Amino acid sequence: MTEEQLIYDWNRQSAGADLTHSLEVLDVTMVEAPHSPAARQPALSERLRLLHQLDELGLDLVCLGDAGEGWAETLPLVSEVAESRLKVRSAVLCRNHAAELERVAEASEQLGQAIHVLLHCGYSPLQEWKGEAWRAARAERMQESVMFAVGLGLNVTLLCPDAPQAHPAWLVDTLGRALDSGARRLALVDTTGCATPEGVARLMAFVIELCRRKGMPQRIDWFGFNDRGLALANALTALESGASRVHASVLGLAERSGCVPLDLLLINLRLLGALDRPMEALASVCQRVAETYQVEVLSNYPVLGKDAFRTGTGVHAAAIIKAERKGFSWLADLIYSGVPAGQFGFEQLIEVGPMAGESNVLHWLARNALEATPERVQALLAAAKSADHVLSDQEIRAALGETASLQV
Amino acid sequence: MAYDWNLPDTALLQLNRHLQLQDETLRDGLQRPSAYDPPIQAKLEILHLMEALGIHGADVGLPGAGPRAAADVTAIVTEIVEQKLKIKPSCAGRTLKVDIQPIVDIAQKTGKLLEADLFIGSSPVRQYAEDWTLDRMLKVTEEAVVYAVEQGLEVMYVTEDTIRSHPETLRRLYTTAIECGAIRICLCDTVGHATPDGVRALVRFIREVVADTGKPVKLDWHGHRDRGLGLANTLAAVEVGVDRVHGTALGIGERVGNTPMEHLLINLKLLGVLQNDLSRLREYVGAVSRHCRVPLPFSWPGLGRDAFAATSAESAERLIELYELGERQLFEHTFSGVTPALVGREARFAVGPRSGPANVRGWQLQSQKSGEIEPVLAAARECGRVLEPNELEAL
16 A cells, blocks of 8 residues: 555646746845844854754755845855855845945855855835835946946846835836846845735746746746745745745744745645655754744744644544554554654654543553553543643653552 | 735635635634643633624534533533624534534534534545445445434534545545535645645535535635645635635644634735724734633734834835834835734834844834934844843833
């Protein structure tokens, strides 16, 4: 019996998803996580250690900081990538300032390694209230910056803020200028987290057509925030709609409600068959990020949270146990889980709580090498049914300990 | 104002009908391993907040789970009757008489027409593990639905793990349940496996199955968030025409939980599908957080502490002018895709190590303070994290 025989996958019955093109992931944890109000600022040594761990994930690029006021913090990380010969490539945020671009070009030359420039556009469609003259001046400056950077031999991606709120004419003008000036890639940014998947698909189609009309290769990045709770779905939609690179932060750490969570993006791409990278390091990297920025991995965080593979429900526990008895570990891992725990270094846990059945109790006793006498089963079930939460091992032992004949 | 690539959402605007919401907080929600089952008074408080938000139905428990569950369900249904609440109660149970009878008893005791949400595992993986044949499942379905209908219950027939079930199995199960009197069927992503494309494919197929029966049967969607796609999946189900969607406060539920009801409400309102008053949304989420002892994450969209905090210099710089000009609508719109006023909140400037002068200036304006800016920024850099309001005031 195989997994394919036992799972009819409706996800694969639609012609909608196309993730067969090559795709890249750009990690922005080190630039976005510090904006999370819950995060603290790590020391350079901690960020260096984190950089090495991120490298283990097989990411394509990592944004290491900015080339402005933060350059002193960015440069050691860029140097580390080159000197330690990490597999991941460096990217740096730049504004429309010649000095910043020159710094990056100089560092790139000295280190003998390309550094990708993520260039802030410098104006947004939400700033139209500032007037046409202001916008035109900003647009001209952006164009000059792109040309200057390209002249320095830099690989430029233009970050286009508030793209899901940009009028088509604004996009044609702004993105057109960037492409005409030599930008290699366009990054559409959902700065306020306002987009829906349908909106993303429409926007992507429009920008792809724009690239086609200009005779330019379609190299589009997506980066979005999570204000509506849709950042992950939007990122997947962008990839399905033709984006070839997504920016994401571990645990979605970023300002307000965060941004595309890198970990869940990788997990979903793996489950969709679009990525074939090992994921064993993912949990430890996420834990490292949580420690580095002193944030908590919430118990209900998909896959990585404490509750992700726990159940105290009788029906679920019974099915998992029956699956285990069939002799296929993958079966027990899949029967009540959309994400196979084993693929990501976890296991299914059966616990005992108010919704538990006899199966939960039998499983707990077996796991703790205790004979499942009728008295023990009855005592544990009674304790569970009268509890208002899933019992800890200590509470279960205490419940058994109340009766001398049941003591553990 | 801005151009909105999200709208018009053709699929949603074509829906010429009234979408309903089903709250699963008091049943599936309490199956979250870290959640506490709150006392009955707390459950009643949560129930009234569901009513205030205009939520149409609530699964109020699985009375077959034991005497405590049955007592709580009875008390909740009694409250609905006595307080003449509009919210429609339903109870969960397996497709077994032993689970249906307690629902019948509560209906008789309270005199309230109850919906029985009767579930059965339908996926091949479950069939294999349980050694179930399709004939056995059909027999169980028939017996359970007929019995429940005969006892005066409205039946919603629920197939667990529908998203991984074979189409012909689903056709036969649903057709049987509908022929036996089920008036509603529920497609479940019990294990959080679905993607939006999968949801669309499944719902479209099942709509054909229902149409073939010729009966006016309603369609529900119930999803989990194991892959982080619970909300997007539920919105996809709405887009392809389900009649009712399920959610729970704070997304609490089995494993990492269900579609968060508050995010569903916010998104449906932003999409123009619902017009519910969301002013008590914080109260609803707060009550569930407090009573079920589940923390509200700081970054939780729309409702978390940090959801409307501008900490970075870049954000504050693009916002401060609008704030100073008194352009509140544009200010909020530039701040977040969810306007804070929608959920009764205000956007705020915060000061942390990555902040700039505009953050301090914004905080000063909002809190009607004045003073030098650089010492505040220096303190934030020194502190290494976002300063608390009392720390800012002390500075």
